[in-house]
Amino acid sequence: MSAGRRGAAVVSGRTGKPGDAEEPGRAGKPGGAEEPGRAGKPGGAEEPGGAGKPEAAGEPGGARAMPPSEIADPGLAGAGLARIGWAERSMPVLGLMRSAFEREQPFAGTAVAACLHVTAETAVLVNLLTAGGGRLHLAASNPLSTQDDIAAALAACPGVTVHARSGVDRRTYYQHIHRTLDAAPGLVIDDGCDLVNTLHAERPELLAGVRGGCESTTTGVARLRRMAAEGTLAFPVVAADASRTRRMFDNFYGTGQSVIDGILRATNTLLAGQVVVVAGYGPCGRGIAERVRGLGAQVIVTEVDPVRALAALMQGFRVLPMAQAAPLGQVFITATGSRDVIGPGHMAVMRDGAILANAGHFDVEVDVRGLAELSVAIHPDVRPHADEYLLRDGRRLILLAEGRVVNLVAAEGNPAAVMDLSFAVQALALAWLAGPSQSDEESSLEPGVHEVPAEIDTQIATLALASRGAAIDDLTPAQQEYLESWRQGS
Ligand code: NAI
Secondary structure (H helix, E strand, C coil), X not given: CCHHHCCCEECCCCCCCCCCCCCCCCCCCCCCCCCCCXXXXXXXXXXXXXXXXXXXXXXXXXXEECCCCECCCHHHHHHHHHHHHHHHHCCHHHHHHHHHHHXXXXXXXXXXXXXXXXXXXXXXXHHHHHHXXXXXXXXXXXXXXXXXXXXXXXXXXXXXXXXXXXXXXXXHHHHHHHHHHCCCCCEEEECCCHHHHHHHHHCHHHHHHXXXXXXXXXXXXXXXXXXXXXXXXXXXXXXXXXXXXXXXXHHHHHHHHHHHHHHHHHHCCCCCCCEEEEEXXXXXXXXXXXXXXXXCCEEEEECCCHHHHHHHXXXXXXXXXXXXXXXXXXXXXXXXXXXXXXXXXXXXXXXXXCEEEECCCCCCCECHHHHHHHEEEEEEEEECCEEEEEECCCCEEEEEHHHCEXXXXXXXXXXXXXXXXXXHHHHHHHHHHHCHHHCCXXXXXXXEEECCCHHHHHHHHHHHHHHCCCCCCCCCHHHHHHHHCCCCCC
């Protein structure tokens, strides 16, 4: 039994799986025990041009031998390719960028280390970056969200190595990150900051070769800002998460919808008429709260920021501290980026059958270890991705996706149409970092966290509108002059 289940008996099936209540920052990563029969099968793939073939890595001219891809089953490549094709149809912005990347080769010969959810949408991004001349080395940012068919399909693509198998343990998770770093990357893409963190803490000899990187999520950006404040961040990182395109669309619409999708797939519960508690009213929490309300639930919001709490109140939600919301809620969804948002004190007063789900990046928001300690038995997978915890007083609490990101574990992550916008930010930000302005000492970015240039947001929105057949007005010269002048009043 894992530490995360201390104090309770696993009644059936899986052991060693859960929320090993990791220390903050590292938590969430590894899935359960490696599956027997899968471990030790790295890369077996000998697909054309891809997995199984050591390749020269590093910056142009580098002759470092690369390990082969490490994937679960190369035979899944066909299924993965079909799903990537389906996602591509909903990702017109990346499609529109492709011919420019092919022509301009912004990443020619550059090794790019990426730690991202291995999904069909990520595959579309990876293919765009390789079309732009990059050599991609991909690890999973969460083994539970890894889609093995996508990993297999990508491993068969020229210019890509993949180190990802679903459900690997923490040790393998970090080994996979190291394998991407073996490429001596010139650029990095991260989702949660584990790759950048590992690079600084364990591979400092590679830092000088890294021109810059991109970070995808709120929690990762927060960690990078702490590194920058300490003066430890050695290269510029663009906070893709902080772009308007990402926060307005991905976190609100994408996460808002896909978190509900994950909860419904895992439980098939009827949300209408239920009391749903949403912890955190950032863009993710707002998206979730609005959609849950649209399905007929009564929504309670918990917050620690008075301004965000006031916004929730004005939007018509009930606002309560978690201690008061705990006995009322039937479904709890955390989206805070913080830890122990739902702890044993809250669980002790929850209703029988309450469902606990997390949308935040790491699996520290629900105290899974605390839940296990309150329990006399755990019934894993009463439905896929739903574990039932039997408490001493006979109540049952249902934990979804082991407290990990529910939309990625129990569903498929954010829909392709919204990932199209987010990944367009990443691709253009990386091209900017790889471009001539960044090789010029005068204009190149300092090490630290940098905002996405406004022009990138504008460019993406323009492409997205065009792809949907929508158009907007242009300012007339008189309007432009009026808006720029302080002399013209009433
Ligand atoms: P945010 O930082 O803008 O909002 C989080 C909110 O939670 C803030 O208003 C903060 O005051 C509040 N909060 C912090 N501690 C709290 C506590 N103990 N109780 C109640 N509220 C608390 O972040 P955003 O963009 O909304 O993202 C939230 C989390 O979701 C992050 O971990 C982010 O990385 C993750 N994320 C997950 C996605 C997914 O697909 N599941 C997609 C995008 C982000």
